[in-house]
Amino acid sequence: MFKKKSILTFLQAQVAAFVGGITDYGLMILLTEVVELHFSFSILISGTVGAIINFSINRFWVFKNQSGxxxxxxxxxxxxxLVVLGSISLKSFGTLIFQKLFQIDYRIGRLITDLFVSYGFNYPLIKYWVFRVKKNPNVIESN
Incomplete structure (x- = not known):
């Protein structure tokens, strides 16, 4: 059974991912269509910008894991x-596979790839590795 806090954290993380993702996706389109970069390079640049936004929202709002x-x-x-490098690599490779093997437009392939990467790679690593809160062994939790 999920705890309310776990559900709230998951939903907040989705908001952070959405804001970072919209920035990432919009910048990818801009760089590819207007600046005429290959989408692989656009994903690298836009993914970095989206990651900075995502990290900031996760650190200060979602996980509130601030430290002096x-x-x-x-x-x-x-x-x-490290998560971002893996994420960008998976997104670039997945988008390329959809485009080259299945002849799917890179914009659609990117959206499909993002779903798998976001939920199967990014969220678990960000929650359980990047912003993992170590429990204080001196505190006894009650149910």
Missing amino acids: YSSHINSQLFKFA
């Missing part, structure tokens, strides 16, 4: 950067 210690945020940034 710079090493703590540095650790989170490093882990998040």
Whole structure:
């Protein structure tokens, strides 16, 4: 059974992903259609911008895992950067596969790929690795 806090955290994370994702997707279209970059390069640039927005929202609103210690945020940034590198790689490769093998427009292929990457890769790693809160062993939880 899900706890209310878990559901709320999941929904907040989806809002963060949506805001970062809309920025990412819109910038990808702009860079590909207007600037005429290949979509793989557009995904790299737009994914980075979307990731910065996503990280900020996750850190300060969703997981509220703020710390006065710079090493703590540095650790989170490093882990998040690794997730983003994996995410961008999966999105670029998935979009390319849909476009080359299945002749699906890159914009549609990207949306399909994003669904799998967001829920199967990004969310679990961000929640359970990047912003994981270590429980205090001295605190006894009650149900």
